Every structure is written in C-alpha cells, then in structure tokens.
Amino acid sequence: MKPRVVPNLAPPAMGTQGDAALLAAIASGDRDAFRALYLAYHRRLSRFLLRFLRSHALIDEVINDTLYAVWCKAADFRGESQVSTWIFGIAYRKALKAVRKDGRAAHFEPMPLGDAHTPVDPAQHQDELRECIDRALASLPAPQRLVIELAYFMGHSCEEIAAITDSPVATIKTRMFYARERLRALLPEFVPGEER
Amino acid sequence: MTTPRPRTLRTANHVTHEFVREVLPWRVNDTLEPAVRARVDAHVAACAECRAELAREQRFVEVVEAAPVVELAPQAGLGEVLARIDRRERRRRWWLPLTRFAHPLPVAVALQAGVILALASFLIFAPGRDIAPSYRALTDAPAGAASGPTLRVVFADDLSLGELRSILGPLEASIVDGPRGPGIYTLRLADGASDDVALAALRTDARVRFAESAGTR
Numbered sequence: 001m002k003p004r005v006v007p008n009l010a011p012p013a014m015g016t017q018g019d020a021a022l023l024a025a026i027a028s029g030d031r032d033a034f035r036a037l038y039l040a041y042h043r044r045l046s047r048f049l050l051r052f053l054r055s056h057a058l059i060d061e062v063i064n065d066t067l068y069a070v071w072c073k074a075a076d077f078r079g080e081s082q083v084s085t086w087i088f089g090i091a092y093r094k095a096l097k098a099v100r101k102d103g104r105a106a107h108f109e110p111m112p113l114g115d116a117h118t119p120v121d122p123a124q125h126q127d128e129l130r131e132c133i134d135r136a137l138a139s140l141p142a143p144q145r146l147v148i149e150l151a152y153f154m155g156h157s158c159e160e161i162a163a164i165t166d167s168p169v170a171t172i173k174t175r176m177f178y179a180r181e182r183l184r185a186l187l188p189e190f191v192p193g194e195e196r
Numbered sequence: 197m198t199t200p201r202p203r204t205l206r207t208a209n210h211v212t213h214e215f216v217r218e219v220l221p222w223r224v225n226d227t228l229e230p231a232v233r234a235r236v237d238a239h240v241a242a243c244a245e246c247r248a249e250l251a252r253e254q255r256f257v258e259v260v261e262a263a264p265v266v267e268l269a270p271q272a273g274l275g276e277v278l279a280r281i282d283r284r285e286r287r288r289r290w291w292l293p294l295t296r297f298a299h300p301l302p303v304a305v306a307l308q309a310g311v312i313l314a315l316a317s318f319l320i321f322a323p324g325r326d327i328a329p330s331y332r333a334l335t336d337a338p339a340g341a342a343s344g345p346t347l348r349v350v351f352a353d354d355l356s357l358g359e360l361r362s363i364l365g366p367l368e369a370s371i372v373d374g375p376r377g378p379g380i381y382t383l384r385l386a387d388g389a390s391d392d393v394a395l396a397a398l399r400t401d402a403r404v405r406f407a408e409s410a411g412t413r
Binding site: 031034035038039042043046051056059060063064067068071072126129130133148151152153155156157158160173176177180183 | 218219221222224225226227228253256257259260261262263268270272273274276277278280281284
C-alpha cells in the first residue's frame with residue numbers, strides 16, 4: 001500500500017450514536033455499514049498506530065486485524081463502553097502483540113538540538129525537535145508509549161484509556177507518570193516557550 | 197533508579213500540587229470533568245511550576261501535531277478485509293444450519309456418534325472382509341484341502357523329533373494342526389484308514405499321553 005503524505009487534520013467527527021448504529025448493522029451482516037465504519041476508523045487507527053509501529057505494513061496488518069475482529073465480534077458488543085473505546089481496545093491489544101512479536105526495542109540517547117548560540121532555521125529546528133520527540137517516544141516501554149499516544153494525541157480521558165487497555169485507572173496514571181519522567185529526562189532541552 | 201510515584205490527594209474542595217501534576221495530560225487534552233478542571237485551573241493559576249509544566253506539555257503536543265501525517269490509503273486494506281470476511285462466510289455456511297437450531301455441544305456429540313457408527317459399519321460389513329471369528333476351539337476341525345480321519349493327540353513332553361517320526365510313520369499320519377493349548381496336535385490319517393486302529397496303536401504307546409478321534413474332515 002502506497003503511503004500518502006497529507007496535512008495533519010483532526011479526526012473526522014463520528015458520533016457515538018452513529019458508531020453504535022453502524023455496529024448494530026454490522027452485527028446483522030451489513031457490509032455497507034462495515035465499509036463506512038472501516039473508512040471512518042482506518043484514519044484514526046492509522047494515526048494512533050503510526051508513531052507506535054512505524055512500519056506501514058505492520059500498521060496495515062494491525063488495522064485490518066482490528067476491523068476484521070470488529071466484524072466478527074460486533075454481535076458481542078454490549079454497549080458497556082463507547083464503540084470507539086471498544087475498537088481502540090482491540091487495536092491496542094493487537095498493537096502490543098505485534099510489537100512483542102516484532103521483538104524490536106528502540107534505543108534512545110538524548111540528542112542535543114544544536115548549539116544554543118548558533119542561529120538555526122526555525123523549520124529545521126522544528127524538524128530536529130520532532131525527530132527528538134519521536135525517538136524519545138520510541139524508547140518508552142510499549143504500554144507507556146500507548147498511554148501517551150492515547151492521551152496526548154488521540155484525546156482520550158484517563159477513564160477511557162483504562163477501558164481501552166483493560167487496566168485500572170491507577171495503573172494508567174502510574175504509566176503516564178513514569179512515561180513523563182522518562183520524556184523529561186530524554187528531552188532536557190525541550191523547555192516551555194523555548195524558541196530559537 | 198526511577199523516581200517513586202508520589203501519593204496523590206484530592207479533597208472535595210481542593211486538589212494538591214501532586215494531583216494536578218498527575219492529571220495535567222488530561223488538562224492538555226481537555227477531558228477532565230468540569231469540576232476537576234476548574235480546581236486544576238485554579239491551582240495552575242497560582243503555581244508557577246504547574247504553569248510551566250502545562251505549557252511544556254502543550255508545546256510538546258503542538259510540535260508533534262504539526263508534523264505532516266503519512267496517511268495510508270484505506271481502499272486496499274478494505275478490499276483485503278472484505279475478502280477475508282467472504283472466506284469466513286463461506287466456511288460458516290457449512291456450520292450455520294447445524295448451529296442455528298441446536299446448541300453446539302449436542303451437535304458435536306451427534307456428529308461424533310455418526311462417525312463412530314459409520315466406522316463400526318465399515319468394520320462389520322465391509323465387502324470381502326472375513327467375518328469368521330479369529331479364534332478356534334479345540335473341537336474345531338483343522339483347515340485343509342485333504343480329507344481323512346483326524347485324531348487329537350497329546351505326546352509326552354520329552355518326545356524327540358525322531359520318536360515323533362517313528363510314531364507317525366507307521367500310521368501314515370501327518371500333523372495338520374497344533375500344538376494348541378496343553379500340547380494338543382491334530383493328526384490326519386490317510387484317506388480310507390481306520391481311526392480305531394490308529395487310536396489303538398497310539399493308546400498303547402507310552403510316548404502318547406492322550407489320543408481321541410476328531411472325526412473325518
């Protein structure tokens with residue numbers, strides 16, 4: 001599948017009731033409903049998985065496995081959580097499994113962003129900063145990285161993340177605490193309001 | 197060594213510094229409950245450290261979010277999943293009629309019973325299969341194309357091959373079966389020979405412990 005670079009846009013709004021209606025239709029074997037849900041969630045899931053898995057082939061595999069599981073288990077959905085929480089929960093488990101199967105662990109050392117006294121191109125500086133953040137995120141243990149991803153970039157509440165990961169809220173807060181500690185240590189030059 | 201995670205405290209009317217630090221990510225993504233958010237904001241307004249941390253995290257998100265996203269086209273993946281669904285549905289068509297009307301366990305048991313019945317039928321009624329019992333009683337006649345009087349004989353335990361020949365030779369008898377059970381041999385006499393004569397001879401021979409007629413076969 002050929003990747004395409006597009007501007008970063010907010011995820012498409014998909015109402016909870018709309019998702020639930022689609023899922024009910026899928027449970028009765030409605031393929032048009034499945035197509036609609038697939039297209040709505042493909043983008044959200046690829047954004048969620050992109051920084052985490054990096055390999056496009058692996059991202060495709062996890063997305064397809066996730067949405068195939070949605071087709072197979074749609075009738076089992078009891079409405080105890082939002083549809084998006086349920087789907088992200090499936091994706092979370094499959095992503096963790098893919099990472100464990102892949103067996104690659106990222107290694108990261110703090111990377112200086114350049115001499116503070118040397119004027120640099122702001123765009124270039126942003127790129128370097130982003131690369132630094134990406135590498136720092138990649139160095140986190142998978143469960144911590146996923147909590148960061150779900151909170152900061154997917155906009156989930158602490159309780160939603162607990163439901164997605166099937167973990168207690170306290171566990172999510174602990175993972176977030178250690179992830180932020182680690183990021184703080186790895187990104188010492190990333191300070192509030194710093195502009196070069 | 198990792199930093200120990202501080203205990204977080206929150207009362208009905210105010211939140212602690214540690215609590216605010218802990219929930220800042222959810223202040224950044226604006227998913228805190230309104231009441232909690234108001235208390236967090238009040239603390240942040242008064243706490244320079246939390247204000248700096250919030251600004252840092254907001255910038256962290258801005259930098260990452262500003263990056264162009266490599267978006268994967270969904271159509272190929274959708275086609276692949278739909279093909280997988282087709283394969284699944286084809287497989288299910290075989291099972292669905294069975295599972296629709298009955299619990300899976302009884303269906304599985306019934307199928308298992310059917311397989312066992314079919315196997316048993318094959319073993320019993322398979323064409324060309326010899327259905328004669330695989331055992332033979334002592335009184336059964338020995339198999340063979342030749343016919344003539346037959347005798348059942350038990351020889352002495354220490355009988356040598358030469359002595360056996362010397363017993364059978366004069367009677368024109370041959371061993372057609374045995375030894376069976378406690379050393380019983382079946383002898384067949386030549387066609388037309390008298391089994392009475394042969395029995396009389398055998399019963400007087402000290403090397404023969406037992407002899408009786410087994411009829412003419």
